[in-house]
Amino acid sequence: MPQVLISEVGPRDGLQAIARTMPTPHKHAWIASLAGAGLREIEVCSFVPPKLLPQMADAAEVVAHAKTISGLMVTVLVPNLKGAQAAFASGVDKITIPFSASEAHSLSNVRKTHSQMLKEVSDILALRQSDYPRIAVEASLSTAFGCSIAGNVPEALVVALAEKLVAIGVDEVGLADTTGYANPGQVRRLFDQVRAQVGERCASAHMHNTRGLGLANAFAAYEAGIRIFDSSMGGIGGCPFAPGASGNVVTEDLVFMFESMGVSTGVDLEKLFAAREVFAKGLPNEPTYGMVPTAGLPKGFVPAEGLSAQ
Amino acid sequence: MPQVLISEVGPRDGLQAIARTMPTPHKHAWIASLAGAGLREIEVCSFVPPKLLPQMADAAEVVAHAKTISGLMVTVLVPNLKGAQAAFASGVDKITIPFSASEAHSLSNVRKTHSQMLKEVSDILALRQSDYPRIAVEASLSTAFGCSIAGNVPEALVVALAEKLVAIGVDEVGLADTTGYANPGQVRRLFDQVRAQVGERCASAHMHNTRGLGLANAFAAYEAGIRIFDSSMGGIGGCPFAPGASGNVVTEDLVFMFESMGVSTGVDLEKLFAAREVFAKGLPNEPTYGMVPTAGLPKGFVPAEGLSAQ
Numbered sequence: 366m367p368q369v370l371i372s373e374v375g376p377r378d379g380l381q382a383i384a385r386t387m388p389t390p391h392k393h394a395w396i397a398s399l400a401g402a403g404l405r406e407i408e409v410c411s412f413v414p415p416k417l418l419p420q421m422a423d424a425a426e427v428v429a430h431a432k433t434i435s436g437l438m439v440t441v442l443v444p445n446l447k448g449a450q451a452a453f454a455s456g457v458d459k460i461t462i463p464f465s466a467s468e469a470h471s472l473s474n475v476r477k478t479h480s481q482m483l484k485e486v487s488d489i490l491a492l493r494q495s496d497y498p499r500i501a502v503e504a505s506l507s508t509a510f511g512c513s514i515a516g517n518v519p520e521a522l523v524v525a526l527a528e529k530l531v532a533i534g535v536d537e538v539g540l541a542d543t544t545g546y547a548n549p550g551q552v553r554r555l556f557d558q559v560r561a562q563v564g565e566r567c568a569s570a571h572m573h574n575t576r577g578l579g580l581a582n583a584f585a586a587y588e589a590g591i592r593i594f595d596s597s598m599g600g601i602g603g604c605p606f607a608p609g610a611s612g613n614v615v616t617e618d619l620v621f622m623f624e625s626m627g628v629s630t631g632v633d634l635e636k637l638f639a640a641r642e643v644f645a646k647g648l649p650n651e652p653t654y655g656m657v658p659t660a661g662l663p664k665g666f667v668p669a670e671g672l673s674a675q
Numbered sequence: 676m677p678q679v680l681i682s683e684v685g686p687r688d689g690l691q692a693i694a695r696t697m698p699t700p701h702k703h704a705w706i707a708s709l710a711g712a713g714l715r716e717i718e719v720c721s722f723v724p725p726k727l728l729p730q731m732a733d734a735a736e737v738v739a740h741a742k743t744i745s746g747l748m749v750t751v752l753v754p755n756l757k758g759a760q761a762a763f764a765s766g767v768d769k770i771t772i773p774f775s776a777s778e779a780h781s782l783s784n785v786r787k788t789h790s791q792m793l794k795e796v797s798d799i800l801a802l803r804q805s806d807y808p809r810i811a812v813e814a815s816l817s818t819a820f821g822c823s824i825a826g827n828v829p830e831a832l833v834v835a836l837a838e839k840l841v842a843i844g845v846d847e848v849g850l851a852d853t854t855g856y857a858n859p860g861q862v863r864r865l866f867d868q869v870r871a872q873v874g875e876r877c878a879s880a881h882m883h884n885t886r887g888l889g890l891a892n893a894f895a896a897y898e899a900g901i902r903i904f905d906s907s908m909g910g911i912g913g914c915p916f917a918p919g920a921s922g923n924v925v926t927e928d929l930v931f932m933f934e935s936m937g938v939s940t941g942v943d944l945e946k947l948f949a950a951r952e953v954f955a956k957g958l959p960n961e962p963t964y965g966m967v968p969t970a971g972l973p974k975g976f977v978p979a980e981g982l983s984a985q
Contacts, residue, residue, distance in 0.1 A: 516975025546973040549894045550936035576973075577928040577966035581891040584859045612966075618887040626860035656887035656922075663856040663886075665826025 367631035368669070369623055370406055370593045372569065373399050373616055375644075376427070377408040377442050379601030381418050383651060389423045391647030393430045398643040399598060400431075402636035404616075406438040407431065408461065408595075412448035428455040440503075444475055449489040459501040462486055463541070464530065466523045467512035470543070474507075483529060490534045503537040504530045505571060509555065511546030524558050531563045538567050539595070542582065545575020545603075545612065549585035556589035569593035572614045573603060579614035580622050587628070594619060599641055599653025615655040617641075621662070629669035634662060677941035678979070679933055680716055680903045682879065683709050683926055685954075686737070687718040687752050689911030693961060696730045701957030703740045708953040709908065710741075712946035714926075716748040717741065718771065718905075722758035738765040750813075754785055759799040769811040772796055773851075774840065776833045777822035780853070784817075793839060800844045813847040814840045815881060819865065821856030834868050841873045848877050849905070852892065855885020855913075855922065859895035866899035879903035882924050883913060889924035890932055897938070904929060909951055909963025922964070927951075931967040939979035944972060 376396055380387055387395070396409055409431045415422035424441065431439045440459040443449045452460050464486065465471035468479050477485065486504060493502055508515075509523045527538045540555060552570070559567040570586035570593070572579045583594055600615035620632045638658050645651070686706055690697055697705070706719055719741045725732035734751065741749040750769040753759045762770050774796065775781035778789050787795065796814060803812055818825075819833045837848045850865060862880070869877040880896035880903070882889045893904055910925035930942045948968050955961070 511973055511975075513974055516973070544973070545970060546935075548932060548935040550938075575966065575970045576931060577925065578890055578932055580888055581894045581932065584891045584894065615887065621886060622858060622888055622891065625856075625858040628860075656885065660855060660885045663821055663826070663854070664823055665821075 367405075367629045368592065369587070369628055369630055371404060371616060371620060371630050371632060372406040372408065372440070372593055372595045373404045373598060374408040374571075374595050374613065375399070375597035375599065375601055375616070377411050377421075378603070378613060379597045379599070380420050381411060382602040383420065383648065385648060385651070386420045386422075387647040389426055392423070392427050395640065395643045395647055396427070396431050397434060398636075398640040400434045400437045402640050403630070403632040405436065405631060406440060408440045408442060411442035411444070412452045412455075413444060425451065425455045428452075428457055432456055443489070445485055446488045446492065449492060453492065453497045453500055457500060459503060460489075461503045461505050461539075462489065463507045464504045464526065465508050465512075466506045466526055467508040467515045467518050469515040470508045470512045473514060479526070483533065486530065486535065487533050494534075501536045502534075503539060503569070504535045505539040505541050505569075507541045507543040509540040510542045510551055511544055513544045520555055520558060523555060524562055527559045527567055528562050531566045536566070537569065538563060539569035539571055539593070540567070541571035541595075542573050545573040545578075547572065547582050548578060549581045552582045552585040553589045556586055556591055560590060569595065571595035574600065574612045574614050575603070579612070580618060583614060583619060584622065587623075598637070598644060599655055601651070601653060612654075617655045618657050621657040624668045625663075625666070627669045627672045634668070677715075677939045678902065679897070679938055679940055681714060681926060681930060681940050681942060682716040682718065682750070682903055682905045683714045683908060684718040684881075684905050684923065685709070685907035685909065685911055685926070687721050687731075688913070688923060689907045689909070690730050691721060691728050692912040693730065693958065695958060695961070696732075697957040699733045699736055702733070702737050705950065705953045705957055706737070706741050707744060708946075708950040710744045710747045712950050713940070713942040715746065715941060716750060718750045718752060721752035721754070722762045722765075723754060735761065735765045738762075738767055742766055753799070755795055756798045756802070759802060763802065763807045763810055767810060769813060770799075771813045771815050771849075772799065773817050774814045774836065775818050775822075776816045776836055777818040777825045777828050779825040780818045780822045783824055789836070793843065796840065796845065797843050804844075811846045812844075813849060813879070814845045815849040815851050815879075817851040817853040819850040820852045820861055821854055823854045830865055830868060833865060834872055837869045837877055838872050841876045846876070847879065848873060849879035849881055849903075850877070851881035851905075852883050855883040855888075857882065857892050858888060859891045862892045862895040863899045866896055866901055870900060879905060881905035884910065884922045884924050885913070889922070890928060893924060893929060894932065897933075908947070908954060909965055911961070911963060925965040927965045928967050931972070934978045935973075935976070937979045937982045944978070
């Protein structure tokens with residue numbers, strides 16, 4: 366078993382940040398190539414009004430295709446109960462609900478207070494409980510490390526929200542650096558604090574590379590015991606609603622960091638590089654990022670599984 | 676006192692990697708602006724044959740000007756005894772001698788074996804001892820984390836070389852990731868091993884961002900107790916002799932990482948951003964890098980000294 370799980374968010378987080386729409390058959394091919402590289406969890410789309418994000422209008426179709434890929438955990442993002450109903454009906458394995466730790470960001474992003482968001486999550490959990498008991502529900506605490514509207518977000522508030530979300534029944538709480546404000550010391554401290562209250566339910570880190578600290582923050586989260594990391598192929602995407610925020614951690618570079626540390630991801634880097642070409646066919650000339658794809662693997666590079674076999 | 680020392684290498688490492696030569700008065704102005712931003716140690720040039728690196732032909736003049744800046748530790752790079760003689764005579768505070776941990780890299784770079792390099796360092800130390808006792812001598816173990824010619828560089832070899840260099844009298848040994856091969860786990864492990872043998876004499880980390888891990892590696896080195904970090908403004912430079920290697924850690928991003936962690940650097944970020952413009956006047960249209968200068972400081976950002984005062 367790989368030692369960390371890289372949860373690829375490019376097909377959702379990346380594609381919804383790009384104005385053009387990738388044609389559905391190209392989405393199928395790209396997601397298949399990502400899974401073929403060894404990514405075991407992919408956030409394939411979001412269930413949101415097509416008027417708001419026309420790039421995601423084919424969500425149900427994308428889920429149906431992704432579910433044909435053996436062994437793939439198919440996850441989607443849903444902002445509210447209506448999205449959850451459609452997502453559950455589509456047959457996903459897991460949904461992620463973004464929950465802004467900054468109330469100012471929540472009001473700006475989904476026009477809901479914390480109380481209203483907790484009510485929304487409760488309604489989603491009730492629906493899951495009654496009709497879809499096998500589908501996992503994650504809440505992702507966005508702006509957990511700072512907010513481009515409010516500035517500082519108190520650490521005690523993030524801990525309290527994580528406790529409330531676990532108390533009402535979410536399976537997993539993630540911390541997300543939506544704005545690229547996080548630093549490694551803060552990342553370790555906040556994960557330590559949240560995990561002291563909710564334990565392993567606080568499982569995942571979603572870091573941005575807006576200020577270059579994405580991998581340093583991922584390493585700090587790993588040091589704090591986190592083993593699930595969101596990232597996007599080519600670094601596409603970010604949060605379109607947080608002014609000044611951009612730049613997911615690049616999956617290729619994140620996988621390289623762990624593999625070179627001897628921490629197995631289950632992902633084949635050469636196949637991952639090849640998946641970039643499948644993406645480029647679906648959205649020609651769209652810029653992608655990544656240092657390792659450009660620089661190449663080090664001479665004599667041995668991935669984690671090879672290291673442990675030596 | 677600031678908690679970490681950022682040793683700016685742009686005027687040497689950066690300028691020697693750029694084909695064009697920055698005019699001497701512009702070098703003076705740029706170095707002054709870097710010092711004015713709070714950088715207390717600057718590697719201002721290298722003493723090498725002008726035929727090899729014409730960009731450094733004004734080395735003595737650059738040192739003379741830098742020495743007029745109050746409180747600045749003026750350091751230079753020298754590859755051999757001849758360079759050291761000129762550097763010592765110029766009145767520097769410190770010299771750094773690059774020493775390839777990979778013998779293949781050493782042969783390719785300076786055409787010397789490890790034995791020959793140790794002899795060269797001994798000769799330099801003898802000259803320092805007799806004529807310039809106040810000038811500090813650092814050896815920088817380049818390719819310490821891997822070599823683009825030899826691939827793997829055994830950790831035991833790096834430890835043994837550090838021990839030898841300290842035994843013959845260098846004041847300080849640094850570890851340099853010349854090729855951008857390092858990962859955070861390896862960085863912490865190797866610094867721990869070297870420091871177990873030579874203690875505080877192993878003092879500095881020179882990381883490259885070739886594969887995006889520069890800041891993660893700097894954080895790992897900090898975790899291992901390192902408090903001196905090389906970096907270059909705008910990320911200019913790298914090692915022109917290591918094929919495929921490029922990209923120093925960006926000073927602006929490194930300072931941001933530490934300051935946002937509450938670790939004081941003594942550097943004013945806004946003044947550092949302004950120094951980029953002084954550089955641009957000296958080398959118009961030369962590309963520079965840096966995520967924080969592009970994204971801007973986070974809303975409500977408080978530097979380390981402000982944090983400790985709160």
